[in-house]
């Protein structure tokens with residue numbers, strides 16, 4: 001890039017910053033103390049020049065809530081009920097500006113936590129491109145994306161199956177994955 005182009009670009013940014021809008025969003029939910037999904041989401045936002053958004057539950061999940069060995073734990077009860085919709089307190093105010101949304105979550109019982117359904121159902125996602133990603137204890141992403149599409153955003157343009165991104169992959173390797181989606 002020559003100096004002239006540089007000037008033009010910075011002028012455009014200075015004069016009209018509000019109109020230069022990011023069109024990609026990385027929205028994620030992370031529940032455990034490790035915050036594995038959050039780590040990946042942050043790197044993915046860097047890899048895609050995206051805005052980052054946390055899906056925040058109205059009621060935070062405690063360690064007891066996340067005990068999958070306990071049949072009475074909150075997560076077990078929610079995951080046994082496909083209509084459960086845990087309340088979300090964060091909201092994307094400017095969803096209209098995004099055309100591509102990466103949606104990240106920990107795999108719970110081989111699929112997405114119900115709070116991801118709550119998130120998706122808050123918006124009109126018709127025609128938007130949605131790409132699921134996840135972290136897990138070893139499971140693949142399976143039918144998580146298909147489940148979400150069917151239940152909560154059938155009119156979006158899903159790129160499936162998406163991917164489990166374990167091991168905190170660096171930005172460069174996430175860029176390689178993103179390229180494979182095009």
Ligand SMILES: Cc1cc2nc3c(=O)[nH]c(=O)nc-3n(C[C@H](O)[C@H](O)[C@H](O)COP(=O)(O)O)c2cc1C
Nearest residue numbers: 030031032035036037106107109110136137138139
């Ligand atoms: C309720 C619950 C159910 C889980 N079910 C699975 C599962 O079916 N397969 C799997 O590989 N990992 C499972 N995990 C492990 C999480 O997917 C994994 O620890 C994830 O990286 C946590 O992400 P986070 O730190 O962003 O919450 C489960 C964890 C919880 C709390």
